[in-house]
Amino acid sequence: MNRIFFRFFVLVMLSITAATFVIYLAISRLFGDPVEDIARRQAAAPIVLLQDYVDQAGADEWLTRLNKVREVSEVRYDLIDLDEARHSVAPGQVADLERGDVVLVPGEKTLYRRVDLKGERYIGSDHDVIRASNLPIDLGVPVKMEIVRFVIVALALLAPIALWSRSHWQGLQALSRVADEIGAGKLTARARMKPSASIYPLAERINDMAGRIQSLLESQRNLLHSVSHELRTPIARLEFGMELLAAQADDPALKKRVAAMEADLAELNSLVNELLGMARLDSVQSLQLAPFAVAPMLRECVDALPPSAHSVECSADDSLGSVDADRRLLARAVGNLVRNAQKYATRRIALSASRPAAGGLEIVVEDDGPGIPPEERERIFEPFYRLDRSRDRATGGFGLGLSIAHKAVALHGGSLRVEDALLGGARFVVTLPPERVL
Structure with missing residues (x-):
């Protein structure tokens, strides 16, 4: 500005x-x-x-x-x-x-x-x-007199221009703050200006735009909540029915089919949980900030991983200190990144953290898998987007894990990017701003 x-x-x-x-x-x-x-x-x-x-x-x-x-x-x-x-x-x-x-x-x-x-x-x-x-x-x-004359004329022109610019500058600064608040997820932010202000019509249009965005997001969130909750009831009934059917089935082929159907129901139930989790990440108001140590949180993320043939090399030193963040949400973001690495790694997965010279905190997850093409590195954070090689039941997933991780990091004011790993696969880098680090 x-x-x-x-x-x-x-x-x-x-x-x-x-x-x-x-x-x-x-x-x-x-x-x-x-x-x-x-x-x-x-x-x-x-x-x-x-x-x-x-x-x-x-x-x-x-x-x-x-x-x-x-x-x-x-x-x-x-x-x-x-x-x-x-x-x-x-x-x-x-x-x-x-x-x-x-x-x-x-x-x-x-x-x-x-x-x-x-x-x-x-x-x-x-x-x-x-x-x-x-x-x-x-x-x-005489030359000084001419200079003074032109300076007076310049000041006479600059004075009203300065007053006019000052009012515009203050108004645009206010609009800039409102835009930053809306971009940070505070959808209730509005520009408060007098009708006599020169940029009042622009402020009103921004307020109308923010109101429509808030209304659309609230409608989307309410629809997502309603659909997810409505799905839980038939899923619970189906799970109960499957348990009864499995208990009464004597035919091994039928038991096998029932087990497959139960797996599908578990997958559907997991999808509902992921959708509800996505809905809760739409605003910074969902954050529960509190100081916590980084190294223990990273080690807990490794301990909570499902059994896998790939071990995770965790390099988390207690000298990393603490951060002021939502521990549950940040742990989920890191856990999603490590679980994603488990799907595609060949043998090795590495989890590490460091304090860069510029300040802040960097958490890195890398693997020795096939990697991610540069043209796909922005789209993988979109909900339900999956690479072609992952669209099979062998890897599983709904394409929401990376999207949730990206949103969780963004709510903390940080960033999540993809690079080429030294191990040969993908390298996910979580960067938290210096104001989050204690």
């Missing part, structure tokens, strides 16, 4: 600077250079002396009067060749010089003027130019 207004301020300053130059050029083109006009007024005495005293002399007395002026004046008068004078003035002033006008060079405190256009003063005077240097010109104060 600050970057937007900084760029706006820079744009305004550049616009004012450009406008200043345009105004200066326009005035110079229409009415003459104001700096040169000031310098000409300051050099008025030598100009008048040259025009009204020296030039009024006859042809025989012109040089005599010029020498008298040299003796009494602090201005230095020299006679130079016309070609030299042409090179001493600006290209735009050459025509004025040749026409016999007084050409002033304020920066050098010098003026040039041809002695005579027709050679009537003395022989060769039509090729001579009188140069008066060390003129009483001081442009310091």
Whole structure:
């Protein structure tokens, strides 16, 4: 947000600077250079002396009067060749010089003027130019006055722009905070602004959008809860019926079929539990924050794993310290990642944690399985999304484990990403922000 207004301020300053130059050029083109006009007024005495005293002399007395002026004046008068004078003035002033006008060079405190256009003063005077240097010109104060004038104009423009920008900046800061709260899961956040505010219509649209999002998510959550709870009743009845059928079945083939149906019911019941778990992760209000040690939690995640042919190498040192988080939720996220590794690992699974130099906490789960293609690494965290090689009953799962882990970590303000593992398979990295680490 600050970057937007900084760029706006820079744009305004550049616009004012450009406008200043345009105004200066326009005035110079229409009415003459104001700096040169000031310098000409300051050099008025030598100009008048040259025009009204020296030039009024006859042809025989012109040089005599010029020498008298040299003796009494602090201005230095020299006679130079016309070609030299042409090179001493600006290209735009050459025509004025040749026409016999007084050409002033304020920066050098010098003026040039041809002695005579027709050679009537003395022989060769039509090729001579009188140069008066060390003129009483001081442009310091006039230039400062011009600068002060433009600064006042700039401030007069910037003051209302600053007041206008300040109200917008405060309003946009408020909208930014509301957007952050909504993005963090606080769907009840709303922008409170006066109707007279300039961005009030935008705030109202954001409030309407937040209200619709909240309504849709609540409807989705209620539907998910209702469907999940309604499914529990027929599942419980089916489980009871299967137990009775299994107790009365004598045929081995029938018992085998009943056992398969019971496995399907258990899978369906697990799916309902996963759906309810997903519904509870829709808001930060579900977090139950409390400090706990990291290393024991990681070791408990390994101990709680189902039996598998792959052992888990757990590197969790007690020096990792503690974090302020939801222990149950974070343990579930790590457990889901390790169980996912069990499905695809060939022989080795590694669970480790560290405190990076930048702060925070990193928990890493990696395996030596086939890995995850780079183009699939973002989609695997979507609910019910599974890679092609996992769509079979051998690996099981519903495609919710990684999604739950991703949501659980995000609720803590952290991130979950996938990389290539040193073991050759997938490497899941959980990063918790420094404010969570004690």
